[in-house]
Amino acid sequence: MTTTTDQEAALRIASGRKPLVEPLRLGERLKELRLANQWTLEDVSQRTGLARSTLSKIENDQISPTFTAVQKLINGLGIDLPQLLTPPRAQPRTMGRRDLTRSGGGQHHPTPTYEHELLSCELAQKRMIPFKTIVRARSFDEFSEWVRHDGEEFLMVLDGEICLYTEFYEPLALAQGDSIYFDSDMGHALVSVSDQDAVVLSVCTRADP
Amino acid sequence: MTTTTDQEAALRIASGRKPLVEPLRLGERLKELRLANQWTLEDVSQRTGLARSTLSKIENDQISPTFTAVQKLINGLGIDLPQLLTPPRAQPRTMGRRDLTRSGGGQHHPTPTYEHELLSCELAQKRMIPFKTIVRARSFDEFSEWVRHDGEEFLMVLDGEICLYTEFYEPLALAQGDSIYFDSDMGHALVSVSDQDAVVLSVCTRADP
């Protein structure tokens, strides 16, 4: 994570999105969303102001929409970009969901400073975002800005040793097995102080479910 | 077409996000990000594969980049889309609480089947409850009834191997590093299937205030 939002990014991705390096089947997703709401292309056209033909082409991956078009989409459909990018995962409203992630089987999302592995990303509607992170950063300087995101975060060091920099406190060394709970809108950043990259498990709260 | 506002609202609520009204000053944000990292347009051009001129125009809101261009940006810069769209301007009301728990320094709470160690118990008002558990139980029979509580639970096996019994699914073997997310009002119970007691980290959601 380079800046602020790596983790925030992680948070949003955790809605189940694929890593951004991949194709990002925008069209597929749009179609799914449209059909899920039983909208016709005309309906969506009305809502978004985009031409029917344009929508058709976007859905069939015949064109790459401009960003303004994407904005019209998210505004018109009353959704958020992460949601638009979130692969469809029709989750039943029934309770008793579960989502298994085998070791190493999460969604990897590398950045210069961190390497996130999102866990349990099959489940879209959940109140916590768990992810395992390999901390590559070795110096606080590698962050251009504080990481911050709404809510609270719990963190446990699984391997190695890290230093947790926070906006309002002195840097704090955390060894394997140590854990910390903090308000994540306070700027924070992790660097590894062990020989090898450190590994931490984080769980963030998610904006109201 | 269907009525809009209701479904729209429903969608929004379902997604748990606020509508995106603001213009999304992409160019501005990109420039901020670039300057924060002390990159020149040429640097970014190298990283993203987009032409210098194109980047300039994006920054100055002279063009609306296509979505493929945006993808090149987020890939090349090692960031995520939400990060690109999220102004680093921090929201003001940070409480900035934190609660450190050194390894083994939690509140121990033994039961016949489990031995819980509550983590971060200094903090009263929090939305997640993290705890480490040593699983002593070796057989499902040791439980007189299902464990269940409102909300959701995330669980990762830190050591050993366990079998997770749940009300609605077949028993599931989880080895070290495996994790699972589930609705915790579904009955559940853990037993260790490794030689020694297994250790798991759990995080539960807490009933909302």
Add this chain to the structure above:
DNA sequence: ATGGCGGGTTCACTATCGGAAACTGAGTTT
């Protein structure tokens, strides 16, 4: 059948994007 209709795709055209190169302006060097 036949025709009308609603939903989606394709076509032809214009608007606009993306890239190479030329340009501007501020330093630096000679």
Add this chain to the structure above:
DNA sequence: AAACTCAGTTTCCGATAGTGAACCCGCCAT
């Protein structure tokens, strides 16, 4: 002060996105 460099802007043009209209279905009703 001319020449050079470097960062960013602007220009020009080929490529492509966005649009309305035409077209192509499957469906329903005489």
